[in-house]
Amino acid sequence: MDSFDSSDSNAERFAHAVLHRLHGDYKAAEGLLQAILKERPTDAAAVHELGLIYSYQAEMDKSLAALERAVSLEPTSRTYRMDLAKTYIMFGDADKAAAIMQRLDEGGTEGNANP
Numbered sequence: 001m002d003s004f005d006s007s008d009s010n011a012e013r014f015a016h017a018v019l020h021r022l023h024g025d026y027k028a029a030e031g032l033l034q035a036i037l038k039e040r041p042t043d044a045a046a047v048h049e050l051g052l053i054y055s056y057q058a059e060m061d062k063s064l065a066a067l068e069r070a071v072s073l074e075p076t077s078r079t080y081r082m083d084l085a086k087t088y089i090m091f092g093d094a095d096k097a098a099a100i101m102q103r104l105d106e107g108g109t110e111g112n113a114n115p
Helices: 010-022 026-038 044-056 059-074 079-090 092-107
Strands: none
Touching: 010 026, 010 044, 026 044, 044 059, 044 079, 059 079, 079 092
16 A cells, blocks of 8 residues: 655545555554544544544444544534444444434434534
8 A cells, every 4th residue: 555645635645544444454544544633633534534443443432432523523424423323333332323323314413522
């Protein structure tokens, strides 16, 4: 996998991070996403992707914190909410997952930090 240099755009960094994740190189993906977030701390897509990477490594607290933050940054994203619900299920909190899914079924997109 090619590395990036500082002249790469955040979009290119993000694309490389996704490729690294897909190839199982979570450390490289995390590094690219952290570089994006250093420049743009409210980049919901980068926060979301980081949450997915943490979930693949069974880092529950980090994963849920990142996914919850992604939802709070972009509360209308059904994808972010679905991934948060699936992660709650994966880590054994079916009640929180059910509450998120119910709000999705009802069309809820309220933008609070408690999805």
